Amino acid sequence: xxxxxxxxxxxxxxxxxxxxxxxxxxxxxxxxxxxxxxxxxxxxxxxxxxxxxxxxxxxxxxxxxxxxxxxxxxxxxxxxxxxxxxxxxxxxxxxxxxxxxxxxxxxxxxxxxxxxxxxxxxxxxxxxxxxxxxxxxxxxxxxxxxxxxxxxxxxxxxxxxxxxxxxxxxxxxxxxxxxxxxxxxxxxxxxxxxxxxxxxxxxxxxxxxxxxxxxxxxxxxxxxxxxxxxxxxxxxxxxxxxxxxxxxxxxxxxxxxxxxxxxxxxxxxxxxxxxxxxxxxxxxxxxxx
Numbered sequence: 366x367x368x369x370x371x372x373x374x375x376x377x378x379x380x381x382x383x384x385x386x387x388x389x390x391x392x393x394x395x396x397x398x399x400x401x402x403x404x405x406x407x408x409x410x411x412x413x414x415x416x417x418x419x420x421x422x423x424x425x426x427x428x429x430x431x432x433x434x435x436x437x438x439x440x441x442x443x444x445x446x447x448x449x450x451x452x453x454x455x456x457x458x459x460x461x462x463x464x465x466x467x468x469x470x471x472x473x474x475x476x477x478x479x480x481x482x483x484x485x486x487x488x489x490x491x492x493x494x495x496x497x498x499x500x501x502x503x504x505x506x507x508x509x510x511x512x513x514x515x516x517x518x519x520x521x522x523x524x525x526x527x528x529x530x531x532x533x534x535x536x537x538x539x540x541x542x543x544x545x546x547x548x549x550x551x552x553x554x555x556x557x558x559x560x561x562x563x564x565x566x567x568x569x570x571x572x573x574x575x576x577x578x579x580x581x582x583x584x585x586x587x588x589x590x591x592x593x594x595x596x597x598x599x600x601x602x603x604x605x606x607x608x609x610x611x612x613x614x615x616x617x618x619x620x621x622x623x624x625x626x627x628x629x630x631x632x633x634x635x636x637x638x639x640x641x642x643x644x645x646x647x648x649x650x651x652x653x654x
Contacts, residue, residue, distance in 0.1 A: 425531070425613035425630045425650060436609040439535035440596065440624060441562065443546035443553065445617035446634045446654075447528040448520060452548045454478070455519050456512075457496060465499040489547065489586035497549075497570050498580045508578050512551035520552065524560060527654040531615070532561045540612055545596050545624065547588035566592075566599045589620040593627055615652075616640070625649065 425439075444451045457474055460466045466474075474495050500508045532542045542562040544553060553565040571583040587595045600609045614621075614628035619639035625631035631649040633640050644651050 425535075425615070425632045432610060434608075436600075436604045437538075437540040437612040438596075438600065438609055439532070439540040439542045440611055440614040440628065441528065441532065441542065441544045442592075442616040442618070442621055442624075442634075443544050443548055443556075443567075446615050446621075447525060447544060447556075447560075448523040449525060449654075450520075450523050452516075452520050452552055453493070453496060456515060456549075456552075459515055459519055460496070460499045466496075467498075470495050470498060489588045490582040493547075493549070493568060493570070493582055493586055494580040497578060500578050501580060502577055504576055505572055505578055509551040509554070512549060513555040516552050516555040520556070521559065524556065525654050527652075528615075529560055535613065536561055536563075541609075543596065543599075545587060545592045547586055547592075564599070564603070566595050590623040592621070593624045596624065619643070 441447050444453070457466065457471065461471050474492060500511075503511075535542050541564070543564045543566060544556070544562050545566045546553060547568050550565070550567045550569045553567045556562075557565055566587060568587050569583040571579045571581045573579050585591050585595075596611075611624070611628040613630045613632060614625050615632050615634055616622075616625050617634045617636055617640070619637055621633075622640065622643060625633065626647075631644075631647070632652055633644045633649055634652045634654050636644060636651065641651070643649070
């Protein structure tokens, strides 16, 4: 479903019927056309309809200028795009209820979340370290099993049917489906077992020599512009430098702008206000999932 206004189309249809009835004269027809035009303009100003190029169904429209020699990637964000909601936020709640996070740690995470919502610069790796402090001293296998169970209990039901369908459509078109996300790797590994994407690129936590997870990110958090950096590193290694391209990309947050802009066909899904403004300005497809 795209960003359009069924109500305005229905109203336009009724006006059209009235103007074509035997009893309607030229004046009423002209009036009807004026009313319809006024409504469409009002809807456009209110943001209830998008430019014609935004009308695409539930997935990206067919990409143009495809390079047959290159591997075609369909790239999906996870939180807020493939699923409704935010898996790290759900994980903090999950851990807090089980008293695996100290109250002081939860308080710091909440402060960070408030600042993030206000779009203030934030240290993404730091907050993920706070969350992962719940697993200090746990063997990797135990943490991975815990996060897989968390996915099954709290996240699986939030995976959007539209995302599933779009992934399948891209796969059937011969494209490689990749999910790129700031969430923790074991969560996406579990999701990959249940949904039609080929690869995942996500935030990995550092493993210590004794086989336990640390509370430090291994490398950089896969968030914002770093998503594109991480995807390029992955794709260059997997397919060869210069032998791949992003056919379509899906994202919901303004921090996804870099990876969306790198795609031939960017699609924004239930975007936040800054991303919606960018999408309208750039003519990107807007989808409602």
